[in-house]
Amino acid sequence: MSETIQQRCAAKGLRMTGQRKVIAEVLEGSDDHPDAEELYARASARDPRISLATVYRTVKLFQERGILDRLEFGDGRARWEDARRDHHDHLIDETTGQVIEFVDEEIEALQEKIARKLGYRLTGHRMELFGVPLKKL
Amino acid sequence: MSETIQQRCAAKGLRMTGQRKVIAEVLEGSDDHPDAEELYARASARDPRISLATVYRTVKLFQERGILDRLEFGDGRARWEDARRDHHDHLIDETTGQVIEFVDEEIEALQEKIARKLGYRLTGHRMELFGVPLKKL
């Protein structure tokens, strides 16, 4: 495993308040894609001394520091996940809202190829397969 | 070229009010990705007899009928484009917000392959390359 979120926060010199610790722990223990409200619920369960506003401020801060990735699944709210989770992509079933994680080696190469073709350089791994109308076979 | 938006509306039996005609025309004449506010501005320029609420209702209706695609570029508002535009994908520069359209044959095959692997079937062509941190070379 790679460093915990808290370790990365410390490495970046972030002041670790009680609230930030709790939010970091919640995120470390999540392998799904919680939105702010859900994070707030999980964090409040551990420590009620926390507000929704702080959740919003914290995830934004963590994202700016590259600790979290912000995801959008098309339902109008932002979702969050540890930027250090093993690389994977998301496939969203627009009818059910189901999120499927997957990995594909070709995507790695393709990301690189397309970016290069367009005169860009990839500095991260996040990619979304987005908005594909799907039906179960 | 394929059918106009208005033709597809008629084919689907949608009542063509003055407002819907104007919005359809604006969309037919757009090759970018306007949001609701921008569509409202362009439509108002042609005919001031239109409200923002109607723009929202109309794009939602058109999307449900498969006439428009809804895009999300990570800035919190929905963007719209004709679902019949030539197939292409979007690469978003998260720093500048710049949207780059591109086409890549491998993506076609990859979409199909991944969907199949996961037990899904693609019924459309829309895909987004999303959330990739980029830097100009």
Added chain:
DNA sequence: GTAACTGCAAAGTATTTGCAGGCCT
């Protein structure tokens, strides 16, 4: 000690909706 952080509530965006009147077919 002091600058950064937090809770609370109010403000800000983007989008949706109830209602009374207007317009396609």
Added chain:
DNA sequence: AGGCCTGCAAATACTTTGCAGTTAC
């Protein structure tokens, strides 16, 4: 004619922010 559509404004949903008090370092 009759139901669908529209404008307006209020409501909703998500997120941000001003301020006064609190806390990490």
